Amino acid sequence: MNIDDDTLIAYLDAQLEDDAAYEAVEDALAASPALRARLQTLAETGELARQAFDAKLEEAVPPELIAAIMNAPLQGAEEDASSQERAGTTTSATDAGLAHAPARPADAAAAQPASGRPALAPSSAGSRQGATRPSPPGLGARLAAWLGQGFGGAAAFASVVTLALGALIGHYLLPPAELAAPLARVGDTIRDPALAMALQAAPSGVVLDAGGQRLEIMASFPAREGGFCREYTLGSTSSAGGGQQIGIACRTPAADANWQLAFSAGREGDPNGYGTASDRLHEAADAFLGENVDGAPLDAERERALITRGWNAD
């Protein structure tokens, strides 16, 4: 049988139609040293092509690129429950262009209610579920790698860390299987790729659904000892009783600083939905913030400027 380059390449790419096609190629290879040599060359040069671009995959993504995407307005018609939080967003998405899209004031307002501290997003957003698609295999680990590179080599931020509180209030929730990163403990660098990405780039008030979890960054604060802290909630998208976690992550203003978990409190799933337990979590988070941050949350404009600069100080 005559085997051409098309067929050999499809063989290497595992794109032949059926077993018979693979057998035909293998029979031909067994009979022809020249064909084997050609296969070898094609395999090697394909590998060289992949390797030539490997570095790009491992490189840290520029924070301003992530921020530009995270700040882009969503089309109102395409959003359901979460569009309530974005009511008042009249900026046309078609104006977006290459410039950074303006932050949505409504988002910041949602995160900073009159009580002076962030409140939980309404659980009505839980109606948005169903078609969550899992990440391709290996992508989580890869994300962890490139996110980690951007924030590598940070000094410990232990002065802000309060070990006692998290342990006192509750226990840490296990992340779902989709998230490749190991469970973070207070004092650890945050390695969960979705969370690390969101802390670095998402404006407060944006609800992110990823890997079966609903993440919302509630607000950002200047840390008393320099740097910044961001409070977030992490819950399940699958049901009202899926459990909930409040976390506060902090980082120094250094360019290569990591977000580190400074406070964490959670509770397990509760079939009755959000009850008094979540009040206790919020009280604990408030107590932590009272001791460790400087006053009020950052306003939307200041926060956006910091996101764009990758949280480097002025």
Added chain:
Amino acid sequence: MSATDPRAELVSLLPRLRRFAFGLTGDAHVADDLVQAGCLKAIERWHQWQPGTSLASWMFRILQTTWLDDYRSRQRQQTDADSDALEAIAGEDGRRVVEARSDARVVRRVIAELPEEQRVVLMMITVDGLSYKETAEALGVPMGTVMSRLARARARLADAIGGAPDGAR
């Protein structure tokens, strides 16, 4: 309707999109501008994406058409600058030994010199690992066309770098 924020979806694809755009444009800075423009375009047109199909291949198509429409004509006069940029990018990769660096540079140059329709198919299939079917659907061409473009690109690559020991020059 997807339950997932499109922006988070796109951010999770950024490493692959940047790699594809780098292969397409041959310039790291142009590639990142292109990725940003393409992602903002995708967010505007999110309703056109069919959940269940490959988001990556849909994005590659958007990047390619954006590159055709908006960027390439502007970049055409800058071929020399692009070559310099290729050198500079290869030089930035401090973790690799010099030999491997020059290998990668040579390979990228060969790929940069391919006709664009071949380069796109090579980046999508050989470098990114998409299937022929996904690639054909994303580009809106028959599978046979994808295969012949790929075969020509791979033959050129094999001729240019396949003969030398370790692929080096």
